[in-house]
Amino acid sequence: MRLDKLNWEILDLLQKNARASNAEIGRKVGLSSPAVAERIKKMEDLGVINGYRTDVNYTAGGYQLRAIITVRAFMGKLKPFLDKVSDFKEVLNCYRITGNENIIMEVVFHDQKHLEGFIDTLITYGETRTHIVLSDVISNNPIPRKMA
Amino acid sequence: MRLDKLNWEILDLLQKNARASNAEIGRKVGLSSPAVAERIKKMEDLGVINGYRTDVNYTAGGYQLRAIITVRAFMGKLKPFLDKVSDFKEVLNCYRITGNENIIMEVVFHDQKHLEGFIDTLITYGETRTHIVLSDVISNNPIPRKMA
DNA sequence: AATGAAATATACTCCCT
DNA sequence: AGGGAGTATATTTCATT
Numbered sequence: 001m002r003l004d005k006l007n008w009e010i011l012d013l014l015q016k017n018a019r020a021s022n023a024e025i026g027r028k029v030g031l032s033s034p035a036v037a038e039r040i041k042k043m044e045d046l047g048v049i050n051g052y053r054t055d056v057n058y059t060a061g062g063y064q065l066r067a068i069i070t071v072r073a074f075m076g077k078l079k080p081f082l083d084k085v086s087d088f089k090e091v092l093n094c095y096r097i098t099g100n101e102n103i104i105m106e107v108v109f110h111d112q113k114h115l116e117g118f119i120d121t122l123i124t125y126g127e128t129r130t131h132i133v134l135s136d137v138i139s140n141n142p143i144p145r146k147m148a
Numbered sequence: 149m150r151l152d153k154l155n156w157e158i159l160d161l162l163q164k165n166a167r168a169s170n171a172e173i174g175r176k177v178g179l180s181s182p183a184v185a186e187r188i189k190k191m192e193d194l195g196v197i198n199g200y201r202t203d204v205n206y207t208a209g210g211y212q213l214r215a216i217i218t219v220r221a222f223m224g225k226l227k228p229f230l231d232k233v234s235d236f237k238e239v240l241n242c243y244r245i246t247g248n249e250n251i252i253m254e255v256v257f258h259d260q261k262h263l264e265g266f267i268d269t270l271i272t273y274g275e276t277r278t279h280i281v282l283s284d285v286i287s288n289n290p291i292p293r294k295m296a
Numbered sequence: 297a298a299t300g301a302a303a304t305a306t307a308c309t310c311c312c313t
Numbered sequence: 314a315g316g317g318a319g320t321a322t323a324t325t326t327c328a329t330t
Contacts, residue, residue, distance in 0.1 A: 018166040018200035023306055035315050050203040052166035053288045060196040062294035068252055089292035097279035104216055131245035140201050144237035146210035183298050
């Protein structure tokens with residue numbers, strides 16, 4: 001799908017605030033609200049928009065720690081890990097990656113004990129490396145419009 | 149703030165679909181729409197909800213590659229990097245972390261050349277390691293309700 | 297804190313361009 | 314692909330419990 005200027009403007013606004021009304025978006029981009037609704041629906045149907053998420057403060061949810069954990073899976077243990085990982089509710093994001101490690105995850109924990117238990121579980125699947133997140137420098141930056 | 153059962157249910161629904169109407173949420177959790185609106189507003193004001201994001205398919209946006217890049221900053225180069233990183237529009241997320249590396253970023257690129265240019269820019273700030281993202285195993289999992 | 301009701305605003309459907 | 318009209322639904326405000 002080709003994204004024209006108007007669709008990029010709509011996507012920018014939706015990325016900043018997914019709960020903006022079609023009417024509000026329409027006012028800012030110069031379209032009627034049915035026109036905005038139609039464009040958004042098309043982008044949803046064609047997979048340009050994957051969904052709408054709410055960014056919840058994990059500390060308010062009772063999670064004191066966040067970590068980036070990589071896994072270098074043991075021989076034959078990658079598939080078992082991939083089958084199991086969705087059971088680990090603490091995992092917010094998980095990617096397969098190239099390089100020395102096979103997996104990288106963003107995970108939240110109530111406390112150090114919780115983190116420790118999680119790493120103990122992982123050790124049956126591979127070698128792990130844990131980096132505690134100190135602060136967010138950039139969070140959910142909108143995808144930039146394709147430039148020159 | 150203490151999150152009761154109803155607030156967790158509202159957060160679950162909002163995390164799955166941030167554009168759900170208050171009325172729809174109210175029907176599912178058994179509240180009137182003004183009651184839902186009031187609870188959501190309170191969670192926004194108290195910082196439980198940070199915002200509402202739209203998950204845009206970066207390939208549809210013209211980005212063929214996504215990478216996880218770590219930076220181990222040279223002496224005195226961390227601060228200059230932190231000041232500059234928001235200029236790099238390709239960076240979707242960036243965290244300060246503990247461990248051998250100081251910074252971890254999720255970055256999108258049009259093509260290999262674009263990636264190469266980005267790494268060339270980074271090299272003035274520190275040692276980099278690049279992992280190409282092969283696939284998403286878990287994406288934006290909702291924060292689990294605090295358990296036992 | 298929640299409800300119900302009235303006023304306003306928005307969304308949805310259909311037809312026209 | 315978008316505008317406009319008409320209808321249905323949602324949001325907002327406020328009084329009440």
